[in-house]
Amino acid sequence: MRAIGARPPGQSPCVTEVEESVRRLAALDKGAARGRPCMLVVCRGCCCGSPRKHPGTDHEGQLARLRAAAAESDGRLAIRTSECLGPCGQANLVVVQPSGEGRRRGARAVWVGWVLSDDGIDDLLAWATAGGPGMAAPSPALELQFVPSPAEARARTRAPEPRAPR
Numbered sequence: 152m153r154a155i156g157a158r159p160p161g162q163s164p165c166v167t168e169v170e171e172s173v174r175r176l177a178a179l180d181k182g183a184a185r186g187r188p189c190m191l192v193v194c195r196g197c198c199c200g201s202p203r204k205h206p207g208t209d210h211e212g213q214l215a216r217l218r219a220a221a222a223e224s225d226g227r228l229a230i231r232t233s234e235c236l237g238p239c240g241q242a243n244l245v246v247v248q249p250s251g252e253g254r255r256r257g258a259r260a261v262w263v264g265w266v267l268s269d270d271g272i273d274d275l276l277a278w279a280t281a282g283g284p285g286m287a288a289p290s291p292a293l294e295l296q297f298v299p300s301p302a303e304a305r306a307r308t309r310a311p312e313p314r315a316p317r
């Protein structure tokens with residue numbers, strides 16, 4: 152019987168070392184992905200965050216609140232801004248990307264539209280700090296603001312009509 156970790160007869164020591172390195176890198180990558188925080192991608196393109204389009208919203212104040220929450224989250228929440236993400240008619244748009252653990256549980260990014268009120272920011276922060284997609288349930292009010300991503304919207308319009316039964 153071969154000892155654990157011992158090289159099989161005839162195999163080069165380099166092959167064993169390379170295999171071991173690949174295994175270690177894969178484990179590290181899995182660990183890093185699992186530790187990835189829930190990420191809020193806040194659109195700040197032509198319409199989202201625009202006082203001209205939505206004069207009643209304190210766009211800068213909302214972004215500051217999100218950033219402050221991320222700073223206090225101990226690495227569980229991250230904020231990033233983005234250029235126009237596409238569905239400008241649903242501004243202000245925020246994409247909630249699942250944490251590494253949420254993704255491992257099968258969650259996908261959730262697109263949230265019309266994030267204009269302080270209540271909307273409260274709901275978004277409550278959900279994201281509780282873990283976000285795959286980890287916690289959003290408030291029913293926030294769920295009403297979920298919108299399809301542009302790819303999902305395109306797929307829906309391309310779906311073939313069901314055939315009538317003969």
Ligand code: FES
Nearest residue numbers: 194196197198199
């Ligand atoms: S500016 Fe936000 S979706 Fe276009």
